[in-house]
Amino acid sequence: MRKQGLQIAGFAAVVAAIQLATFLTGNVYHLTQLTMSAYYSLVVLGLCILTGYAGQISIGHAGFFAIGGYLSALLTTHNFSAHGGRVVSGLAAMGILARRPDLYGGELLTVHPWPACILAVFAAVAVAYAIGGPVLKLKGHYLAMATLGFGIIVYRIVLGTELVGAADGIYDVPAFPLLPGIAVSGKSSLRVMNYYVAWGFVILGMVFLMNLVRSRVGRALASIHGAEDAAEAMGIPTARYKLKIFVVSAAFAAVAGVLLTHYNGGIGPSESSVMKSVRYLAIVAIGGMANLWGALFMSLILNYLSLRGYFGSFDDAVFGVILILIMLFAHEGLLRRQLLDQIRGAVIRRGGGDDP
C-alpha cells in the first residue's frame, strides 16, 4: 500500500516537473499535446486492465471512446430552441438545457455538458453491458473478431449518419465547466489548468485501477488470464468478473472520449476507426501487457510525439516498427528489470526468449 502511494506521488511530481520545465524553457505550448495524450492514456489504461490483466483482447475500444465523445458532442451542439414545446422549456428550467452564444453571434439552446457527459458515459456503459455478455464468451481469434466487428459497426454508423455529421464529424463543441472556475477547454489561456485537470483524471484512474488490481477482483482476473477453466472450477464466477472489467474499461474510454472532445472542441470519424483501436491495443502491448505504468508511460510518449507531428508522414510506419520490435524482442514490455538479463541470455543462447 505504501509503495503504491509513493508511486502515485512520484508520478504526480513528474507531471508537475514537466509543467515547470515547459514553463522555464518557454515551451508551454507543448502542454496542449501533453493534455491530449493524457486523455488517450485513459483509454489505454482501461484497455490495459482488460487485455493485460484479464487477458481479454479488444480491437474495438475506439468504439467506446467514440460513443462517449460523439454523444456528448451531439447533445451539447444540437440546438433545441427550434423544437420548442413544454418538455424543452421544462428541461431548460431544470438547467439541463443551457443557452450559449454561437460563433456568429446567434444563440443556441443546447444540453449542458454535465448531463450530456453523464448520459454519454452511461450509454457507453450500457452498450458494454449489452454486448459484453455474449462477446466475452468467445476466446482467441473469435474474441478479436467480435470486438473488431463492434468497432467497425460504430465507425460505420458514425460515418453514415447525417445527424452526427457523417464524414465531417461534429464541431463547435463548447467547453465543459467541471466545477466553478474549472473547465475542460482548449482555450490557450486555460492551457496550464487543463494540463493539470487531464493528468488529475489520469492519476485518479490510476489509483482506482491499482486498487482494483490488488483487490479480490484483481486476483480473480489474474486467475482468469492464467487458466480460465481452472478458475471457473475453483468457483470463481469468471463470466461476471470479465463482464465487470469490460464495463470498467469501456467507461474509461467513454470518459476519455467526452473530455477530449470538449478539449478539442470537436470530434471526427477518425476517432472511431479500426486503426485507432489497433493503436490503443499496440500501446498496451508495447507497455508490457499487464503493466499499468508501462502502458501509461508508452501512451504518454507515443501519443505526444505523434500529436506534435514529429513522425511526419511516417506516423504509422514508426508505430508499426516499434510494435514489431517490442513484440519480437521484449514482449513483456520495456519497463522491466528482467529485460537486461534476457538480452544477455539471448546473446548466449543465440535464440529468442519466449515463454508459453
Added chain:
Amino acid sequence: MNENRPESGKVRHLPAGSPGFYGNRDTQRGGGGQLMTKEGEMRGKIGVIIGIVAFALFLGAGVQAAEPIRVGAILAVTGGASFLGGPESRTLEMLVEEVNAKGGIKGHKVELFIMDSEGKPEKAVSFAKQLIEEKKVLAILGPSTSGETMQIKGLAEEAKTILLSCAAAEVIVNPVAKWVFKTPQKDSDAIQAIFNQMKEMKITKIGVLSGNTGFGKAGKGQIEKLAPENGITIVANEVYDKASTDLTAEVTKVKAAGAEAILNWSIVPAQSIVIKNARQIGFVGPIFQSHGFGNIKYVAAAGAAAEGVIFPAGRLLVADVLPASNPQKAVLVKYKNDYEKKYKEDASTFGGHAYDAFMILAKAIEKAGSTDKEKVRDTIETMRGFIGTGGVFDFSAEDHNGLDIDAFELLTVKNGKFAIY
C-alpha cells in the same frame, strides 16, 4: 527570433521524419527531398551568413525588412485524403521556392510549415494550435478536407489568424466567419451547371450516388436542395463507402429505379468504379460527375467507361485548349507547366486550390504592403478580379469564396483526354 533565422526562406516540413518521404517515393518527386538535404548540409553556413546579414540590416534599415513571413499549411499528405494533400503540398513547396528565389514578397522571405494531418480532425486541431501559438503564423493554408476545416474554424476565428481552406464544403464560408476563406469553387454552382445541362438534355429523373466523405456529403446535401428548384426528381439516392471495390449492386438499384441519368458525387477512386459498373450492367444514359473528377489518373483507371462522362470543372484541365482570350489562360498554363516539369506528374485541380490559396495570400500581403494580420485580412476581403486556377475571385464581406458559376466549364472525356463539352 534568431533561432529561426537559419531556416528562414526555406520550405520546412515540421515533421522531422518528412525529408525522406518525397525522396523515397518516385524519384521524380525528389524535389522536396533534395531541398531538405541541401538545407541540412548548408544550415550552418547559411545560418552564419544570414546572421551577419540580419545584423547588418538591423544596424541599417531596421529589422522589419528581413523578417520572414510565417505561413502554416495543414494538409492530408498521407492517409485517405492523400490524393488531395499530396498535390497540394507539392504545389506549395514549388511556389515557396519560386517566390523566395525571387527575393520573397516585398523583401520578406516566406517560411512555410507543412504539417501532415492524415485527414484526421484531432491532428488538425493539434497542429493548428501549434502553428497559431508557437509558430505565430500569419495564415494557415488548408486543411484539405471539410471536416478538418470546420474543426479548426473556431480556433482561427478566436486567434485572429487567416485561414485559407482548400476544402470544398459551403459551410466553411456560409455563414461567413471573419477570418475564414476558401478557394475551391462552390458545390452549389457545380450542381447548378450540371442541372442547366440536364434541362437542356430534357432529363428529369436522376439517380444520385455519393461517397461517404466530406465532399460527397456536402454535394449530396446541395443536390437534394437544388433538384426541386430545377424540376428534377431524384429517383434513387445512395451513399457508398469511399473504399468500395465494386458498386454493381448500387448502380443496379439506380437503374432499376428508372433514372435517366446518373449523377455521382465523390472525389475518391470509387468514382471511376461507378461509371465502369454502370456501363457493365448496360446503363446507357449520360453519367455526370462532380468537379472532383478532375484527375486524369481516374480517367485512365476507368478506361473506356470514362468516355462521354460530363462534369463541371475549373479550367486547369483544359488549359492548353482554352482560347487565348480567356483571362485565366496565362495563369493556368504557367502553373500546369511548372508543376508538371518539376514533379513529372499531371497537375490536378486539387493542387490548384493550394496554388490559389497561396497566391491570394501573397497578393494580399503585397497590396497591403504589410504583414499585419488585420490589414492582410481586410485586403483579401476587398480583393476583386484576382485570377487564379479555380476562376476569377471577387471577394467581399459577404462572400469569402469569391467564385461563381462562371468558374466552371462543362468538360467531358474524349479519347482518354479532357475536352470542353
Added chain:
Amino acid sequence: MNLDLFLQYVVAGITYGTIYGIVAIGFNIIYNTTGIINFAQGEFVMLGGMTAVTLARVLPLPAAILVAVLVTTVVGALIEILFIRWLRHPSVLRMIVITIGLSILIREVALHIWGEGVRALPYFTGTSVTSIRLGGVYISPQVLWVVGISAVVVAILGGFFRYTLLGMQMRACAANRDAARLCGISAKNMVTLSFMLSAGIGALGGCIVSPITYVSYDSGVPLAIKGFTVAILGGLGNSAASAGAGMLLGILESFSVSVLPAAYKDVISVAILLVILFVRPSGLFGSAEVARLKEF
C-alpha cells in the same frame, strides 16, 4: 423485384463473394498449419496487385502476374522466417499484435514505394465497358475470369492437400503438430510453406481482381477484414466452407443494398457475423466439436 433484377443482384453478390472468399482461403491455410490468424493477409493481396501493375508495363500480362505471384511468395517466406519462425510458443494475443504490426509496416513501405495513387491491371478480355448479356443480366467478362480462376485454385488446393505427400504432411501438422513431428515431418518448414502458399494465393487474387476493384497501397485492410469475416463465418480452417461463406456474404451485401441505404452495407454484414459468433462460434459450416479441440 423482377427476375432479371434479382439475378443482377446475385451476379453482383458473386463478384463480391469470390473476392472475399479468395482472401479467406489465404487466412485458412496459415491458420491450419500454425493456429494463428495472419492479419497481414490483405497486404499480400495488395502487394500482388501492385507488383503486377508495375511489371505489366514491361512484361506481357500473364508473365507480369506470374512474376508478381512469385515475388509475393518470396515475401511471404521472408516474413515467416524473419518474424515468426524463431518464436517459441507465442500466445495468440502476441501473434495477433505481431501480424497487425506487419500489416502496418508492409502498407507503409508500399506507400513510400508506389505513392498514394490508384492503379489497375487492364481487363483480361475486352475493356471496362464490355459485358456479356445473358437474358436480362449483364456480366463483365472479368467476373468470369475471377470466378473461374478461383474455382481452379480451390480445386488444385483440394487436390494438393489430399493427394500429394507435401499436402498430406501439411495436413498432418494442422491436425496435430506434435504427432506430425514424431513422424519426422519438419513442422517449421510446413509453416514456412503455408505462408508462401497463402501469400501466393493472395497475390494471385490481387492480380485477377485488380481490374474490377483497383489497387492502392491501402486496399489491403478492408479486404483483410472482409476475408477474416468470411473465414470465421465459414468456420476457421475450412477452405471450401470459406468459398461458400464468401458467396453468402457477398449476396447478402448485394441484397442489403437493394432494400437499405448503401451507407450501412458493412454494418449489416458485420452485425450478421456477430450474431453468428454469439450463437454458433464454430461458423456456419464448421463443426462445434472440432472448434472445441482447437488450441488457443
